[in-house]
Each structure stands twice: as C-alpha cells, then as structure tokens.
Amino acid sequence: MSSDNERSADPGDGAPEQLALIRETVRRAKVPRAKPRTWRDAALAKELPVARVLVNKGLLHLDQYFDYAVPEELDAEAQPGVRVRVRFGAGGRNVRGGRREGGGLIDGFLIERRAESDYTGALAALAYVVSPEPVLGPDLLALSRAVADRYAGSLADVLQLAVPPRNGRAESRPSPEPLPPPPAPSAGSWERYAQGSAFLRALAEGGAPRAVWTALPGPHWPEEIARAMAATLASGRGALVVVPDGRAAARVDAALTGLLGPGRHALLTADSGPEKRYREWLAVRRGSVRAVVGTRAAMFAPVADLGLVAVWDDGDASHSDDNAPFPHVREVLELRAAHGRCAFLLGGTNCTVEAAQLVESGWALPLRADREQLRIAAPLVRTVGDGELARDGAARAARLPSLAWQTVRDGLRSGPVLVQVPRRGYAPRLACERCREPARCRHCAGPLQAPDQRGLDCAWCGRAETAWHCVACGSNRLRAQIVGARRTAEELGRAFPAVPVRTSGRDHVLDSVPDAPALVVSTPGAEPVAESGYAAALLLDGWAMVGRPDLRAGEEALRRWTAAASLVRGQPEGGTVVVVAEPTLRPVQALVRWDPVGHARRELAERAELGFPPVSRMASVTGAPQALAAFLAAAELPPEAEVLGPVPVPAGGPGRPRRPGDAPPGESWERALLRVPPGSGAALAAALKAAQAARMSRGSGEQVRIRVDPPDIG
Structure with missing residues (x-):
C-alpha cells in the first residue's frame, strides 16, 4: 500500500500542474532587465539637461563627444570635469547624439552641460556620476586635445595618460590650505652662468623667458632647478619640472625642500604608489600646491596659473611615452609654454639636436657658462683609441691600456672610481673601416645593414646596395664593432682584487655610494651619485654606443658620456675621465672639449642637409x-x-x-x-x-x- 508521500512523488500523477506552478514561481522570482533611461523616461534637470561626454574608448573613429540626458537626481553632481558612467555600444548608432539603447556601461568624462542637443531623438540618460570631483579642467582638456592632434591619436588615449586612476580614499581627504608665495631666492650657483641671474630675476618678476640651459658638470643642477621654481613661486605663479627617473626627482625634491621647506610642492612619481600619487595630484588640481616635480606623466599635471615648465635631460628615452599616442615630454611642455604663455627651461649637461633647433630658430635663447667656469667644473678628459688595446702589453691583465689602468689606480687613492660599461645587446651599425664614417643609403641617406651577411640594404627604404663606397674617403671596406662589455667588467674587477666592486644596472640600481675607494661598475643611466664626486671615471667600449644602428647614436653616446663625467670631480680637484673610443670620432672630440652645443649644431646642420628630423x-x-x-x-x-x-x-x-x-x-x-x-x-x-x-x-x-x-x- 502506497503512502500519500509516495503518490505525490509519482511524476505521472499531476505533473502538468506541478510544472506550471514551478514555471510561475521562477517567472515571478526573475528580476526584469531594466531598460536604459531615455529623455522621455527620466525626470531631467531643469537647467542644462544635456551632458556632452567623452567616452573612454581610444578608437579614432569614436574621437568625438556624445550627448546624454542629465537626470534630475544627478543635476548637482554632474558638473563639467567629473567622471561618469554611461551606456555605450550595442543597440545604437555610434554617432554624436545618436540613440544608445542597450550597450554596456563605460567610463567617461563630462565635458560640458548644454541646454539642448542637436540630435532630435531620444537620448540615453547618464547612468551615474563616479565622483563629484572635477578632475578634467578646461586647460587640461585643451592641452590633451592639442597633444592628440599633434601625434595623430585620440583624446581618450591622451586622457588615460593625463588623469591618474581614481583612488576613493585619497579623494575623500581634504587637501591642505595653500601657502603664501615665498620670497624670491638669491641667484646662488646661477651666477656661474652669463645670463643666470637675469633668468631668475625675470621669473620672479612674472616674465616668461624661454631658455635652453647647458648645465655645468657637477652636483649643483638640482639646486639650480629648485631656485628657478622658487623664483616662479615668488611671482605668485606655479612651476612644473619633469625629470627622467625617480632618482633625479628625489634629488630635486630634496633641493626644493631644503630651499623652501615642506608643503610647497608635490612629488609625482610611480614610486609613490597609487594612493599617495593621486592625493598629491589632487592637491595640485585643487590649487593647494603650485609646484610639481615628477617623472614623465607629470607633464600633464594641472598646475594652476602655470608660470614655468622645465624638463631635465630631454634626450633620455624615458621622456618618450610608450603608450599611444606616444607623446614626448619636451614637445608637450613646448605646447604648454606656447599656449599658456609661460616660461620654458630645457636643461641638461648635454644638448640635443632638438634643443639646438629651438635656439637656432629663435624660439629659445641659450643659457651657458663661459669657458673659465667650465674649466673649473669639468674634469680632465683623455682618450684612448681602440687600436691601442691590441698594441699595449700592459692591457692584457684587464684589457685596458696603460693610461686607463693608471687612472684607476691613482683615483682609488682618493675615492671611488666609476666604470661605465655599455649594455649588452647594442647592435653596431656598419661604418667605413678606414675613417669610421657611417654607411648610408645613396637614395634616402638611411643606415645600411647586412641582415643575412651576404648583401647590403637600407633599413629605411629597403633598396639593395651593391656598390657601396665611403663618401668621405672612397674606401669600399666596412667594419662592425664586436663588444664584450660584461667580460671587460669582470676582468677589471680581477685586475684590482683588493678593491670592493659595486655594480649598478637594470636589476639593481644604486642611488649613491660613499666616498671610500671602490670600483663602481654601472650601465649607462644607472650611475649612482658619489657623495663628494668620483675621483675618476672610465668610459669603456665607446664603439658599442657610437656604432648603434640609430640616427641618434653619436648624440646618445655623448649624452651618456657627459652624464657620467658630470659625476666626477672637477679638474682642479684632480678629477679625470678616460674614454676608450677612437679619438677622431666627433662625439669623442666634443667630450674632450666639453662642447655638446657645438656637436648638436653640427648634427643639426647635417640633418637639415639630408632631410632628417627634427628639421623634417x-x-x-x-x-x-x-x-x-x-x-x-x-x-x-x-x-x-x-x-x-x-x-x-x-x-x-x-x-x-x-x-x-x-x-x-x-x-x-x-x-x-x-x-x-x-x-x-x-x-x-x-x-x-x-x-x-x-x-x-x-x-x-x-x-x-x-x-x-x-x-x-x-
């Protein structure tokens, strides 16, 4: 005999009624999919009910503004410059003012509020305001648009670089009250330059001078940048300085803090972390801080009433962004100086071809020291040709000529010695075996290469070259330098076994080293700062940098050499630099004379003749x-x-x-x-x-x- 429970469990007994009950229960439990609110559905803001939005999609065919309706409940928060979320994509036409039925939520910036849209159909409403903090002001928007147009990119991509990601905890904290302008600083070490004091005086008086500054070697450049910023702050305006890396930013940060005290500037670097960096950025945008020191992304910092933009070492590759549309710090700051009518300072111990062009065109004036000041600040530079390595019997122990070995030994008596070793992986370009003139294409002047070791072709236009000969000396023989940089560094350490060896490179970069005798082996750009300067420096394997397959090989080699040599004590203190490279090469001669400006001018003249950038x-x-x-x-x-x-x-x-x-x-x-x-x-x-x-x-x-x-x- 079956029980009631067994009968009710029988699927054949009353199954249609049970299935219908289950379906109805499930139907009622489902949450209906909400349709996007439109102009007709939502209660709109009484004034300016249309929001023009830039959606966060870096696609060029979407590089335009889209109209959305502003619901009444979002009227107070939906102000120009805030972050918003909107529906965009599937279900509608992707044109300005078009319908946006359906689609997913996407981030965007509210650009402006309008009384009406030029689209007559129904507009989707703003989904919500991410934050009432207006992070995109008119000046930053105009700058970002100019950068996008210059680099053939989208405005959304530029804003990804210009506006840091939101951090709610940082945004909820109030920024400090702004401090009154400081007094104008004294000229300090700027007096070493012919027009240095006048430059600072113009900044303090509210002027907008534009200068290309060739800094003297030595440790004073961070303080000189700090004084230029302080002079600008004294005029009641803001200042922005962009440096290549966090180590340089820390040096300028310390100099500015020592000159003006804490609380007057913001440090914007990736090392700060997302929350601290966004908090500092907000303090700048809110006007609490009017001076910024930072790395590449700081070029967009929204400094109020900008009076000075400056970039240090503009030839460093870190200043070129690897994210679309690939803007360069120097070019962005030039745009800011031109549009904002503020002062511009391009500084470095070297001079790039672009900097020389700014002076040549009259857009900026040179700011240099005389030869007497240069003789005091610069070390003695001596050269050793590559060929002497094979002829010098004393070089067998460490593959160093006698001059270099003697310089290291003498330097270690009074302090640390810097050894710059090129990075592995530099591929040499081809050059004339007799005079070392770079091998170039007859059609477009691009560099020649031998990818399969059987024939020559141009790396630019691809044309084959079957009858190359040197335009300088007529020789038809080519050479390429083979470099063993790591082995050279190891053998150098074995040549001085009683001396500690410190290394600084990509895996571990030292910020500074003490004054005690030591060998400091570093790759270019990773040289630590010695407390009282290096006693000597060796610049090894010069052909590894001069022979790179790059239009800027000579300029880049000179830049890295001067950067390393600038860390060495001046000649009156016994500082000596030995560069192991062919003495007749133009960058080597420029280093010996310490004449980066002359080198840049000659490079500019040659590029103008050949139609190379930056002339073209x-x-x-x-x-x-x-x-x-x-x-x-x-x-x-x-x-x-x-x-x-x-x-x-x-x-x-x-x-x-x-x-x-x-x-x-x-x-x-x-x-x-x-x-x-x-x-x-x-x-x-x-x-x-x-x-x-x-x-x-x-x-x-x-x-x-x-x-x-x-x-x-x-």
Missing part, C-alpha cells in the same frame, strides 16, 4: 604587408610627403625586449616611413588620423600602428 617631420606606419599597403593607398597624404619603404621589421619575442614598433611574435610586419618638410607636420598627422579612423569605422581586422616622430628610425 616623420611618421612610421607599421602593419602586415597587405594592411600597410591598403592604408598607404587610402591615406590622403600631403603632396610633399615622401614614402620610404616599406621594409621588414623585427618581431618581438622572449629573446629581445619588446618595443612599440616591433611586430607581434610569429607575425611578419613591414614599416614605412613618411617624411614631410617643415610646416607640413600637422597636415601629415591629420591625414594619418583620418585614414586610421576611416579604416576603424569599416571594421578592418588587421592592425596598423602609427607613430609620429618616432625616436628610433635607424
């Missing part, structure tokens, strides 16, 4: 062969544009560092260089941007990368 403007376009050919065919380039190439580009992979222009692993890509004369750079950027936006709007699956003013075109 260039852009690189990289992609799969078919996609690249289609892009170049569709782009409406200026009539004066010259197309070089295309040529194959190396593929990124685990065995080599990945650069923005490299092809993805396993793919075969090509690169074309586009060159235009002065005055046509804006037209070239606009044409590239329009062509990229057109192909994106068509949904082309193959990627094409654009980079305006690429740092490496070798």
Whole structure:
C-alpha cells in the first residue's frame, strides 16, 4: 500500500500542474532587465539637461563627444570635469547624439552641460556620476586635445595618460590650505652662468623667458632647478619640472625642500604608489600646491596659473611615452609654454639636436657658462683609441691600456672610481673601416645593414646596395664593432682584487655610494651619485654606443658620456675621465672639449642637409604587408610627403625586449616611413588620423600602428 508521500512523488500523477506552478514561481522570482533611461523616461534637470561626454574608448573613429540626458537626481553632481558612467555600444548608432539603447556601461568624462542637443531623438540618460570631483579642467582638456592632434591619436588615449586612476580614499581627504608665495631666492650657483641671474630675476618678476640651459658638470643642477621654481613661486605663479627617473626627482625634491621647506610642492612619481600619487595630484588640481616635480606623466599635471615648465635631460628615452599616442615630454611642455604663455627651461649637461633647433630658430635663447667656469667644473678628459688595446702589453691583465689602468689606480687613492660599461645587446651599425664614417643609403641617406651577411640594404627604404663606397674617403671596406662589455667588467674587477666592486644596472640600481675607494661598475643611466664626486671615471667600449644602428647614436653616446663625467670631480680637484673610443670620432672630440652645443649644431646642420628630423617631420606606419599597403593607398597624404619603404621589421619575442614598433611574435610586419618638410607636420598627422579612423569605422581586422616622430628610425 502506497503512502500519500509516495503518490505525490509519482511524476505521472499531476505533473502538468506541478510544472506550471514551478514555471510561475521562477517567472515571478526573475528580476526584469531594466531598460536604459531615455529623455522621455527620466525626470531631467531643469537647467542644462544635456551632458556632452567623452567616452573612454581610444578608437579614432569614436574621437568625438556624445550627448546624454542629465537626470534630475544627478543635476548637482554632474558638473563639467567629473567622471561618469554611461551606456555605450550595442543597440545604437555610434554617432554624436545618436540613440544608445542597450550597450554596456563605460567610463567617461563630462565635458560640458548644454541646454539642448542637436540630435532630435531620444537620448540615453547618464547612468551615474563616479565622483563629484572635477578632475578634467578646461586647460587640461585643451592641452590633451592639442597633444592628440599633434601625434595623430585620440583624446581618450591622451586622457588615460593625463588623469591618474581614481583612488576613493585619497579623494575623500581634504587637501591642505595653500601657502603664501615665498620670497624670491638669491641667484646662488646661477651666477656661474652669463645670463643666470637675469633668468631668475625675470621669473620672479612674472616674465616668461624661454631658455635652453647647458648645465655645468657637477652636483649643483638640482639646486639650480629648485631656485628657478622658487623664483616662479615668488611671482605668485606655479612651476612644473619633469625629470627622467625617480632618482633625479628625489634629488630635486630634496633641493626644493631644503630651499623652501615642506608643503610647497608635490612629488609625482610611480614610486609613490597609487594612493599617495593621486592625493598629491589632487592637491595640485585643487590649487593647494603650485609646484610639481615628477617623472614623465607629470607633464600633464594641472598646475594652476602655470608660470614655468622645465624638463631635465630631454634626450633620455624615458621622456618618450610608450603608450599611444606616444607623446614626448619636451614637445608637450613646448605646447604648454606656447599656449599658456609661460616660461620654458630645457636643461641638461648635454644638448640635443632638438634643443639646438629651438635656439637656432629663435624660439629659445641659450643659457651657458663661459669657458673659465667650465674649466673649473669639468674634469680632465683623455682618450684612448681602440687600436691601442691590441698594441699595449700592459692591457692584457684587464684589457685596458696603460693610461686607463693608471687612472684607476691613482683615483682609488682618493675615492671611488666609476666604470661605465655599455649594455649588452647594442647592435653596431656598419661604418667605413678606414675613417669610421657611417654607411648610408645613396637614395634616402638611411643606415645600411647586412641582415643575412651576404648583401647590403637600407633599413629605411629597403633598396639593395651593391656598390657601396665611403663618401668621405672612397674606401669600399666596412667594419662592425664586436663588444664584450660584461667580460671587460669582470676582468677589471680581477685586475684590482683588493678593491670592493659595486655594480649598478637594470636589476639593481644604486642611488649613491660613499666616498671610500671602490670600483663602481654601472650601465649607462644607472650611475649612482658619489657623495663628494668620483675621483675618476672610465668610459669603456665607446664603439658599442657610437656604432648603434640609430640616427641618434653619436648624440646618445655623448649624452651618456657627459652624464657620467658630470659625476666626477672637477679638474682642479684632480678629477679625470678616460674614454676608450677612437679619438677622431666627433662625439669623442666634443667630450674632450666639453662642447655638446657645438656637436648638436653640427648634427643639426647635417640633418637639415639630408632631410632628417627634427628639421623634417616623420611618421612610421607599421602593419602586415597587405594592411600597410591598403592604408598607404587610402591615406590622403600631403603632396610633399615622401614614402620610404616599406621594409621588414623585427618581431618581438622572449629573446629581445619588446618595443612599440616591433611586430607581434610569429607575425611578419613591414614599416614605412613618411617624411614631410617643415610646416607640413600637422597636415601629415591629420591625414594619418583620418585614414586610421576611416579604416576603424569599416571594421578592418588587421592592425596598423602609427607613430609620429618616432625616436628610433635607424
């Protein structure tokens, strides 16, 4: 006999009624999917009910503003400059003012409030305001738009670099009250420069001088930057300084704190951490702090009433951003100086070709010391040719000539000795075996290469070269330098076994070293600061840097040499630098004379003759062969544009560092260089941007990368 429970469990007894009950229960339990609110559905703000929003999508065909309705409950918080979330994407047309039924939530910035939209249909309403903090002001928006247009990029991509990610805890904390302007500082070590005192006086009086500053070697440059910032603050205006790395930022930070005390400036570096960095950035945006010292991202810092923008060591690769649209600090600060009518200071112990062009064009004035001051500050520089290594019997112990070995031994009696060793992986370019003149293409003057060791071709235009001869001496023999940098450093340590050896490089970078005798082996750019300066320095394997396959090889070698030599004591204190490189090379001669400005002027004159940047403007376009050919065919380039190439580009992979222009692993890509004369750079950027936006709007699956003013075109 069956029980009642057993009968009710029988699926054949009353199953339709049970299934219907289950379906109804599930239907009632489901939460209905909310439809996006539109102009007709939402109670709108009584005044300015339309919000113009920039959505956070870095696609060029979406580089425009979109209209949304402002609900009444968001009226107070939805102010220009705040972060918002909106529905965007599937279900509507991606045009300004178009319908946005459906789609996912996406971040954006509220640009402005308007009384009406030029779109007559229903507008989707703002989903919500992420934060009532207005982080995007009119000045920062205008600067970001100018940067996007210059580099053929999207405004959303630039704002990703300009506005740091939100941190709620930092945002909830109030910023300190602003301090009154400090008194104008004394000139201090600026008196060593012919126009140094006048430059500081102009800043303190509210002027806007523009200068290219060739700093004297030694430890004084952080304090000199701090005094320039203090003079600007004394005029009631703000100051912004961008340096290559956190170590340089820490030195300027310490100098500014010692000069003015704490609380007057913000330090914006990645080492600070996201919360502290955003808190400091907010203090700048709110006007609590009017001076900023930082690394690359600080170039967009929203300093109120900006009176001075400065960049130190503009030739350092860290100043060029590797994220689209790849802006350079120097160019961004030039835009800020021009648009904001503020002072501009480009400083360094070296002088780049771009800096020389600013002086040559009259846009900026030179700021230099006389030769008497230079003889006091600079160390003695001596040279040793590569050929002497093989002829010098005393060099066998450490592969060093007698002069270099003697310099190290004498220097270790009074302090530490710096040894600069080039990084591994520098690929030498080809040069004349007799006179070392770089081998260049007869058609476009690009560097020649021998990728398969059988023939020559151009790295720019791809043309084969079958009958090369040197234009300087007529020789037809080429050479490439083979460098064993690591082995040289190891043997140097064995040559001085009783001396401690400290290393500084990519894996571990030292900030400073004590004054005790020691060998400090460092890669370029990682040299630690000695407390009282180095007693001596060796700059090894000069051909490893001068022979790089890069248009800027000589300029970069001189920059790294002067940076290292600037850490050595002055000649009156016995400071000596030995550079192991061919003495006849132009960068070596410039180092011996300590004349980076003359070297930059000669480089500028040669580039003007050959049509190289910065005299001309260039852009690189990289992609799969078919996609690249289609892009170049569709782009409406200026009539004066010259197309070089295309040529194959190396593929990124685990065995080599990945650069923005490299092809993805396993793919075969090509690169074309586009060159235009002065005055046509804006037209070239606009044409590239329009062509990229057109192909994106068509949904082309193959990627094409654009980079305006690429740092490496070798």
